[in-house]
Amino acid sequence: MDIQVEDVRIRAILSTYRKRIPMTEGYVEVKDGGKWKQICNTEWSPLNARVICGMFGFPGERKYNARVYKMFARRRKPSYWDYAVNCTGNEAHLSSCKLGQVSPLKSNVTCGGGLPVVVSCVPGRDFAPTPTPMTGFRKAFRQEQPLVRLRGGAIVGEGRVEVLKNGEWGTICDDHWSLMSATVVCRELGLGTAKEALSGGRLGQ
Structure with a gap:
């Protein structure tokens, strides 16, 4: 079954998250026929x-207060998407996951006693919400010497992968370089999932 995913978003439900940039917690919603579900x-x-x-x-996800979202879902009747999601955890986008008909879902009326999906994500250190006074722990975290970096890219999150070894920065060979390898680097740098794994020295040897 070929299911088209128009768009996906995280929609803030709790007022504490509505004004935050970046948006890190809320309902996962999928656009279906122009409507968010x-x-x-x-x-x-x-x-x-x-x-x-x-x-x-x-780069990661964390626990959230499920009780608050349960109360919210009781007050406002959700409108559910017709499909269930089954990811391996390595996909770059929801549309790459296995999607199938939810059972038993009858014309968006019920969710089999469930609730709307909520995610709470951890922003990478370069994209953490501001302004919060920097604690000693965060200062130490920021000053830690990184062991991997990106160089030669035109935008944030793009570049040639360089690794620090014995006090010197060097590149790695792109044999067996894949989207999964790129995702490991991106998550380590606080950038989430890799969108593309470039090879052939396109960003410099």
Whole structure:
């Protein structure tokens, strides 16, 4: 079954998150026929949350207060998407995950006793919400010497991968370089899931 995903977003539900940039917590919503719909959480897994956070540039996910969202869902009736999501955790986008008909879902009326899917993502250190006074821990975290970096890219999050070894920066060979390898580097740098794994020295030897 070929299911087209028009668009995906994280929509802030709690007022504390509505004014935050970047948007890190809220309902996962999929645009379907021009309308935003929620995903039923009865078949949702942490691997799906990893993909959602990654596609928005967040390196990881964290726990959230489920009780508050339960109360909110009771007050406002959600409109559910017809499909369940099954990701391996390595996909760059929700549309690359296995999507199938939710069962038993009858014309968007029920979610089998479930609730709308919520994700809470951890922003990378360069994209953490501001302004918060920097604690000693965060200062130490910021001053840590990175072991991997990107060089030669035109935009943030793009570049030739360089690794620090014995006090010197060097490149790595692109044999067996894949989207999964690139994602490991991107998440380490706080950039979420890799969109593309370039090879052939396109960003300099």
